[in-house]
Amino acid sequence: MTPLAAFLIVAALVFAIGLAIALTRRNAILVLIGIELMLNAANLNLIAFWRFGPHPELLTGMMFAIFSISVAAAEAAVGLGLVIAYHRHARTTDLDTMTRMKG
Amino acid sequence: MSLLSQLDQIFVLLQHWVAGFFPTWLQPFVGTVLAVVGIVAAFPGIFAVTTVLERKGLGRIQNRLGPNRVGPFGFFQPVADGIKSLTKEDIVPFTADGLVHFLAPVVLVVAVFLGFAVLPIGRNMVLANMDAGLLFFFAIGASTELSVFMAGWSSRNKYSLLGAMRAVAQMISYEVPLLLSATVIVMMTGSLSTVKIVEAQGGFTGFLPHWYVFTPWGFAGFVLFVIAALAETNRSPFDLPEGESELVAGYFTEYSGFKFALFFLGEYLGMFSIAGFAITLFLGGWGAPFSFLGFVPSWGWFFLKLLGAIALFIWLRGTLPRLRQDQLMNFAWKFMLPMTLLNLVVAGAWRFMGEGILRWLICSAVLLAAYVLLGRVLMRHQKLGPRSYRYAE
Amino acid sequence: MIPTVFGLTLPFLIIAALTIAGAVAAALLRNLVHCALSLTITFAGLALLYLNLEAQFAGFVQMLVYIGAVAILVVFAILLTRGAGMPEYRSYSSNWLLGLILAAATFAVLTWAVTRSLPATAASAAPAVTVQGIGVSLMTTYVMPLEIVAILLTVALIGAVIVAMPESKKEGQQ
Known part of the structure; x- marks a missing residue:
């Protein structure tokens, strides 16, 4: 197995686990965790392609990953803020019971 | 090679000499192991000396003698303490989360030791000369927060949890000014490598060194960095997470025996590493303070400065009373953050104003004015009078 | 030299195993704080993988942002929403089987694509960044x-x- 393929398969596995967490867990915070994992897997792909690509000196993949990390941090902050706000309102973070649209 | 420069490089030469006994392919590995052993032996040694010095110093400040029973002047006190903590029973609370409870002190000590890897202790004496060394230090420092949380949460004790939450909130709040005040140095040096930062401060004007602390932005950055470092290491006056009168011992209330000693060690080592970085960034690292004192070994200067920083920390601990939680947060976000941001701007202006007395005047005036104004505004809004309590929902 | 297994270096295998183990633990554990802590292992493993790929800056940024900030944020959110982080009564959604199948299918497609479509490129020299x-x-x-x-x-x-x-x-x- 080439190193690039190995990194890509690790990234695919992390992505799949993240997807599984996001789709199967009931807690809203864990769903956010799953989304973070998927973003991280994408970052690993970007950096692996940067390292094994033809033009690593252009830094494209690494820059993409660094920006993606900062965007993911913002996403986590807003997402968790929303979960906390919803919890204050409805006293639950269970996604299966988040069915009301009325405040 | 002259005797003095040999003395300067004595540890490096020693390392090469010992590594020379091993086959060539093993030599880099052995050299690294030796350097690690040196760090792992030296700093806990300083820790032992510091505990007794701190207790004696605090004793003097508080008008008492401090430890004076074990050995001459009580200097074998750390040995007695070490034997005591090793032989004490290791108590784990019945409801505690066993694995996390066990891992927390380990994670703390490992993370703190990793921080020393990029600290230049002397000329050619740095374990890993990384291109992004400063970033490495802050990244590693961030993971100590998690170990504090692990300790507090896994103990299943409300004092532990409260202490951990306080500690984490405080460390996150003060990490922002800590990073921003260090960014000034990165801006002026143009490098994140700790070795290059020390080298950039190596020159002399007359007999005075080119340390960053002797510039307006450097001085402001140094003061802000030290305040943030005090908060980051949970030292007094920012020791709310372990305020003995309120929370027993904070997040490590439920630890005993050797694990407690590990927390104690981790805390002091964290103080040493952050003091070492303050020295590296602002006080010229291992450089001599006067050009005519260059013959003293570089590591000697580093450790002298470190002892000076420790003495300052002990003095502050003996002098200042503990802050309240709201004062702590207000200070971080309303004073430290604006000051560090302004300091960044001032450093940029300094860079492009060219040589001369003018930039000294302007930069100092701007920083001083901001300091006075911010202080006034904060003092005006400070309600002195009966305390109003707010309870959590 | 670094020992290799199946053409992969040993450090890579250890880090990859750690990363995936952390992610699996985050998916399976019932206690939310345990999930968050094992997630931290995954974040640290990914940072180490970046370092393994010679992306020093990205690795340290990952450590600083994810372990220092996001993990702490997640832990705070868990404590703020669930008291002391007690185990959940029912932790999986009612249609968990469908989600699992979808995730497995995604992984299968991705692995198929990776193994089929890549030319066997050897690792170029480490870029001096x-x-x-x-x-x-x-x-x-x-x-x-x-x-x-x-x-x-x-x-x-x-x-x-x-x-x-x-x-x-x-x-x-x-």
């Missing part, structure tokens, strides 16, 4: 994205504070 180079390109080629990210982070900061702020007195009295 300095932090200074990254800084220069952030300020020249990528200055526009940088500014946009700065605005985004400011907006996110303000937004998160407003969303999580206690509701105003008037509403609270109802």
Whole structure:
């Protein structure tokens, strides 16, 4: 197995686990965790392609990953803020019971 | 090679000499192991000396003698303490989360030791000369927060949890000014490598060194960095997470025996590493303070400065009373953050104003004015009078 | 030399195993705080993988942002929403089987694509990337994205504070 393929398969596995967490867990915070994992897997792909690509000196993949990390941090902050706000309102973070649209 | 420069490089030469006994392919590995052993032996040694010095110093400040029973002047006190903590029973609370409870002190000590890897202790004496060394230090420092949380949460004790939450909130709040005040140095040096930062401060004007602390932005950055470092290491006056009168011992209330000693060690080592970085960034690292004192070994200067920083920390601990939680947060976000941001701007202006007395005047005036104004505004809004309590929902 | 297994270096295998084990634990554990802590292992493993790929800066940024900030944020959110983080009564959604099948299918497709479509490229020499180079390109080629990210982070900061702020007195009295 080439190193690039190995990194890509690790990234695919992390992505799949993240997807599984996001789709199967009931807690809203864990769903956010799953989304973070998927973003991280994408970052690993970007950096692996940067390292094994033809033009690593252009830094494209690494820059993409660094920006993606900062965007993911913002996403986590807003997402968790929303979960906390919803919890204050409805006293639950269970996604299966988040069915009301009325405040 | 002259005797003095040999003395300067004595540890490096020693390392090469010992590594020379091993086959060539093993030599880099052995050299690294030796350097690690040196760090792992030296700093806990300083820790032992510091505990007794701190207790004696605090004793003097508080008008008492401090430890004076074990050995001459009580200097074998750390040995007695070490034997005591090793032989004490290791108590784990019945409801505690066993694995996390066990891992927390380990994670703390490992993370703190990793921080020393990029600290230049002397000329050619740095374990890993990384291109992004400063970033490495802050990244590693961030993971100590998690170990504090692990300790507090896994103990299943409300004092532990409260202490951990306080500690984490405080460390996150003060990490922002800590990073921003260090960014000034990165801006002026143009490098994140700790070795290059020390080298950039190596020159002399007359007999005075080119340390960053002797510039307006450097001085402001140094003061802000030290305040943030005090908060980051949970030292007094920012020791709310372990305020003995309120929370027993904070997040490590439920630890005993050797694990407690590990927390104690981790805390002091964290103080040493952050003091070492303050020295590296602002006080010229291992450089001599006067050009005519260059013959003293570089590591000697580093450790002298470190002892000076420790003495300052002990003095502050003996002098200042503990802050309240709201004062702590207000200070971080309303004073430290604006000051560090302004300091960044001032450093940029300094860079492009060219040589001369003018930039000294302007930069100092701007920083001083901001300091006075911010202080006034904060003092005006400070309600002195009966305390109003707010309870959590 | 670094020992290799199946053409992969041993450090890579250890780090990859750690990363995946952390992710699996985050998916399976019942206690939310345990999930968050094992997630931290995954974040640390990914940072080490970046370092393994010679992306020093990205690895340290990952450590600083994810272990230092996101993990702490997650843990705080768990404690704020669930008291002391007690195990959940039912932790899986009612249609968990469908989700699992979808995730497995995604993994199968991705693995198929990776193993089929890649030419066998050997690793090129490690690119000499300095932090200074990254800084220069952030300020020249990528200055526009940088500014946009700065605005985004400011907006996110303000937004998160407003969303999580206690509701105003008037509403609270109802």
